[in-house]
Amino acid sequence: MKVFYRYLPLLLLAIGWxxxxxxxxxxxxxxxxxxxVIASWIDMLxxxxxxxxxxxxxxxxxxxxxxxxxxxxxxxxxxxxxxxxNVLFGPIVEIFYPLPKSALIPVTVIWLGFGNGSKILLIFxxxxxxxxxxxxxxxxxxxxxLVWSARSMGANRLRMLWDVVLPxxxxxxxxGVRTALALTFILLVSSELIxxxxxxxxxxxxxxxxxxxxxxxxxVLTVAFxxxxxxxxxxxxxxxxxxxxxxxx
Amino acid sequence: xxxxxxxxxxxxxxxxxxxxxxxxLALENVSLQVQQRxxxxxxxxxxxxxxxxxxxxxxxxxxxxxxxxxxxxxxxAPGPDRGIVFQHFALFPWKSVRDNILYGLERQRMPxxxxxxxxxxxxxxxxxxxxxxxxPSQLSGGxxxxxxxxxxxxxxxxxxxMDEPFGALDAQTRHLMQGELLSIWxxxxxxxxxxxxxxxxxxxxxxxxxxxxxxxxRIKTIVDTKFDKNDPGVFKTKFFVDKVDxxxxxxxxxxxxxxxxxx
Numbered sequence: 001m002k003v004f005y006r007y008l009p010l011l012l013l014a015i016g017w018x019x020x021x022x023x024x025x026x027x028x029x030x031x032x033x034x035x036x037v038i039a040s041w042i043d044m045l046x047x048x049x050x051x052x053x054x055x056x057x058x059x060x061x062x063x064x065x066x067x068x069x070x071x072x073x074x075x076x077x078x079x080x081x082x083x084x085x086n087v088l089f090g091p092i093v094e095i096f097y098p099l100p101k102s103a104l105i106p107v108t109v110i111w112l113g114f115g116n117g118s119k120i121l122l123i124f125x126x127x128x129x130x131x132x133x134x135x136x137x138x139x140x141x142x143x144x145x146l147v148w149s150a151r152s153m154g155a156n157r158l159r160m161l162w163d164v165v166l167p168x169x170x171x172x173x174x175x176g177v178r179t180a181l182a183l184t185f186i187l188l189v190s191s192e193l194i195x196x197x198x199x200x201x202x203x204x205x206x207x208x209x210x211x212x213x214x215x216x217x218x219x220v221l222t223v224a225f226x227x228x229x230x231x232x233x234x235x236x237x238x239x240x241x242x243x244x245x246x247x248x249x
Numbered sequence: 250x251x252x253x254x255x256x257x258x259x260x261x262x263x264x265x266x267x268x269x270x271x272x273x274l275a276l277e278n279v280s281l282q283v284q285q286r287x288x289x290x291x292x293x294x295x296x297x298x299x300x301x302x303x304x305x306x307x308x309x310x311x312x313x314x315x316x317x318x319x320x321x322x323x324x325x326a327p328g329p330d331r332g333i334v335f336q337h338f339a340l341f342p343w344k345s346v347r348d349n350i351l352y353g354l355e356r357q358r359m360p361x362x363x364x365x366x367x368x369x370x371x372x373x374x375x376x377x378x379x380x381x382x383x384x385p386s387q388l389s390g391g392x393x394x395x396x397x398x399x400x401x402x403x404x405x406x407x408x409x410x411m412d413e414p415f416g417a418l419d420a421q422t423r424h425l426m427q428g429e430l431l432s433i434w435x436x437x438x439x440x441x442x443x444x445x446x447x448x449x450x451x452x453x454x455x456x457x458x459x460x461x462x463x464x465x466x467r468i469k470t471i472v473d474t475k476f477d478k479n480d481p482g483v484f485k486t487k488f489f490v491d492k493v494d495x496x497x498x499x500x501x502x503x504x505x506x507x508x509x510x511x512x
Contacts, residue, residue, distance in 0.1 A: 145339035148309045151327040153404055154356035163352075167343045244343040244384045 032214045041218035049203070050222065057192065057199040058226075060116055061184045064123025069177055072128040076135025076173070077165055080142075093132055101126030101183070105191045119191050119199075126187045127180035134176020138169025171245070174238045181234055185227045200226075253321075254282035255440055256306065256408065261315030262465075263301055275301045277465040279315070285407075288434060288441045290455035290474075292448065292500060294507035298466025299444045303410050306442065307333050319408065329357060332406030336413040338393040340385040346372065346396050347381040353404035371399040374433070391422035402433070409434075411443045415450070427453060431478055448500060452492045453478065460499045463507040472496055 014034055020026060021033035044050040079086045079093075104125060108118040142165045150164045151157075166173075192201025200223050207216040263276040275298040283289050291299040304310045306317055308327040317324045319331065332353075340349050347368055354364040372381055375395040385393055394414060401409065414430075415423040431454055434441060445451050451458045456475045459468050472495060476488050483489055 143339065145335045145337065146341060148304075148307065148327065149333065149335070149339045149341075149400075150352070150356075151309070152307060152329065152331060152333050152406075153353035153400075154329045159356075164341070167341070170343070245386065 029211070029213050032217060036214045037217040037221065040212070040214040041222070044215060044218060050219070053198055053200050053203045053219075054222065054226070056116075057188055057201065060119040060199065061123060061188045063116075064120045064187075065127055065180060065184045067120070067124045068127035068131055068180055071124070072131030072176070072180075073135045073166075073169075073173055075128070076132040076137075076176075077139045077161060077169060079132070080136050080139035080169075081161060081165060093129065096125075097129055097133070101187055102190050105194055108191075109195050114195055114197060119188065119196070122191050123184050123187050127183050130176045130179040130183065131173070132176075134172045134174070134179075135169050138172030139165050141172070142168035171242055174241065178231070178234060178238070181230055182227070185223065185230070189223060255285040255287075255320060256281070256283040256442070257316075257318040258282070258302070258306070259316045259318070261302070261305060261312065261317060263298070263305060263310070263313060265301065274465040276305075277467050279466065279468055281459060281468055281471075283440060283442065285440055286438050288443065288454060288456045290443045290445055290451035290458045291461060292445060292451045292458050292496065293461030293466065294463055294500065294504040295446060296507055297461045297463050297503065299461050300412050302461075302466065303333075303412050303442060303444050307331055307410050329353065329404050330406055331408045331410055332401035332404065333410040333412065334394070334397050334401050334414045336416045338385070338390075338397045338417075340393055340397055340400070342385050345382050345384055346377055346388070349385070349396055350400045350403050353400060357404055367403060371403045374402070375399040375429070389422075390418050391426060394418060394426060398430070398433075402437070407439060409439050409441045411441060413444050413446070416445070416447075423450075430454065435479075446500075448493050448496045449484075452489060452496060453483065458496060460496065461503070463503045469503070470499060472499070 017031070018034045021028065021031050041050070075085075075089060079089055101122065104122055105118075108122045108125075112118040112121055146164050146168065147160055150160045155163055188199070189201035189204070192199035193205045196202040200219055203219045204216055204223070207213075207219065258279060258281040261276060261279045262274070264272050265275040266272045279298075279302060281289075291302060293299045301310065305312055306319070306324065308324045308331070312324065341352065344352065350368045350371055351364060354367060359367070369381075372378055375398055377392060377395055377399065380388065380392065385396065388396065394417075398414070415426050418426060427450060441454075443451070443454060452474050456473070458472045458474050460470050460472065461467065462469045472492065474492050474496075476486075477483075480486065
């Protein structure tokens with residue numbers, strides 16, 4: 001019931017949309033009625049177009065993000081704990097940070113072509129930055145006495161990084177990953193819109209160019225929902241992973 | 250008592266280099282010998298370098314001038330022969346009480362069944378039975394320090410380094426913990442180096458109290474404080490009161506100097 005009231009404004013928006021479109025207050029090509037959009041969504045689901053394109057997109061996004069999390073977390077932690085790594089990679093991260101990653105779309109296409117590779121590389125490069133920065137800041141905040149405690153109990157340096165620095169960095173690292181998750185969707189759809197032969201972004205562009213606005217809206221809503229669901233799921237995961245922080249005496 | 254000291258600190262000096270600002274001479278020419286199974290308190294005003302000396306002994310800071318030998322071997326790195334307990338507990342906040350205490354035993358590669366039995370034994374010893382699955386954030390200060398103590402005792406270091414371990418606790422808890430530490434120490438053959446700025450605590454717990462001077466830290470004098478601590482009226486005995494008085498006089502001048510130094 002609480003959930004219902006929370007999302008009531010969305011329901012009102014949907015009803016408003018339907019009314020405005022049905023009364024033709026706006027042209028149907030600009031805003032087709034929601035019921036038509038839902039009908040095309042069901043059609044596309046049945047034909048398999050939606051599933052195959054969503055599959056391609058999720059694969060690219062998932063792979064790019066996964067690589068970014070693994071490499072970014074390792075890089076951030078080593079940058080915080082090993083000076084030479086910081087000296088080497090610090091300036092690169094700094095320069096790369098403000099660059100709009102979508103500018104790299106043509107570059108990655110030249111390198112790796114129109115397929116999965118260029119999208120995965122783009123997402124990997126773009127998402128690595130917030131993960132690296134989160135891991136770096138988190139790792140630097142690891143308490144000296146925790147590190148010393150682990151060392152005195154027999155942990156070697158690498159073990160100490162894994163057992164103490166990584167968990168200490170976790171709250172900030174996980175926030176970085178959340179930013180990266182949102183960025184994944186942005187980079188995914190924009191790169192697929194520009195150069196791709198499949199994927200949800202490609203489908204939006206293709207349907208729009210062909211005037212199938214009902215179907216185009218259906219895909220846009222699908223992307224919006226996937227993004228929302230991913231963020232929600234992620235927040236639940238994050239909450240579970242950081243349960244130790246909660247104060248419940 | 251063996252003639253060869255377990256801990257031999259020889260003419261150690263240490264310069265503290267803060268990230269910003271001028272280097273400070275934290276310790277100057279400190280020499281100190283501690284016998285096996287001895288309880289030694291390092292007493293001094295804040296900023297006198299007593300914690301620095303403890304960290305050097307623990308192998309956490311590099312020894313630049315002088316030498317520290319433990320059991321005849323020079324100290325090079327931290328090791329499980331020297332367990333440490335910090336003022337602010339330094340528990341792993343993402344691990345439960347049980348897993349915190351398990352950590353050292355895992356690093357020592359103790360077999361699992363043995364490990365679990367030993368953890369329970371130490372949880373019981375420090376009176377935390379029933380709190381095995383609690384996280385540190387769910388515990389009071391005293392319980393956190395009991396956990397930290399159990400964690401360090403469990404992997405059985407021959408030397409216990411304690412850095413103002415009861416300094417963050419309220420007066421009653423502190424008093425209770427002092428009594429418990431004393432009774433644990435009397436039952437286990439461990440050497441204890443106990444850093445404190447509390448004169449009564451030093452006299453109550455230690456066999457000897459090394460008084461340190463204000464910055465740069467030097468050992469000003471060492472006072473023998475060995476007497477029967479199990480007497481329930483210990484705090485009212487003439488010996489205790491006299492020793493506290495003697496040490497307080499020694500420390501007061503240093504505290505005043507330290508106060509001028511910082512303000």
